Amino acid sequence: MSQTTILTHTDIENKLKRIAYQIYENNVYEKEIIISGIDRKGYKLAERIANILMKISPLKVKLCKVSINKKEPLAPVITSLDSETYKNKSIVLIDDVLHTGSTLMYGVKHFLEVPLKQFQTAVLVDRNHKKYPIKVDFKGVSLSTSIQDHIKVVFSEKGDRAYLE
Numbered sequence: 001m002s003q004t005t006i007l008t009h010t011d012i013e014n015k016l017k018r019i020a021y022q023i024y025e026n027n028v029y030e031k032e033i034i035i036s037g038i039d040r041k042g043y044k045l046a047e048r049i050a051n052i053l054m055k056i057s058p059l060k061v062k063l064c065k066v067s068i069n070k071k072e073p074l075a076p077v078i079t080s081l082d083s084e085t086y087k088n089k090s091i092v093l094i095d096d097v098l099h100t101g102s103t104l105m106y107g108v109k110h111f112l113e114v115p116l117k118q119f120q121t122a123v124l125v126d127r128n129h130k131k132y133p134i135k136v137d138f139k140g141v142s143l144s145t146s147i148q149d150h151i152k153v154v155f156s157e158k159g160d161r162a163y164l165e
Contacts, residue, residue: 009159015140020052022138034091036064042095077110090118096153098123101134
């Protein structure tokens, strides 16, 4: 199976910095922000974006891990923070790749059960194959691929990358 590199390690670092600056610009008047990541790769990206935000802004940043059972998406969503922690706060929900929008949609649904000040989404790669009416506020790269193509984001000691197979 052939692989086509979409983002190199340096590209990913640059995209995450840009996303962090955009998040800060959209939340410049906030004192605190919740950066939440979909478990595994989305959370890894959320950690990195949170670290950048702490360096470039005075925002108090709280991380939240969001676990969604993708095989049973109607099962309860589990978060590492209780809902009182993010009530009336600005939240950014982050995932690695937006394909159909279903994972983000289930994550959004969970957070809508609590009154929020502002809710935004971010992804590293937006594939433009949305099945649900979900909007991404911040994205690293937008790609128009065929529905059969698969995009994989890899985090490794040798260097992070995103590729198309």
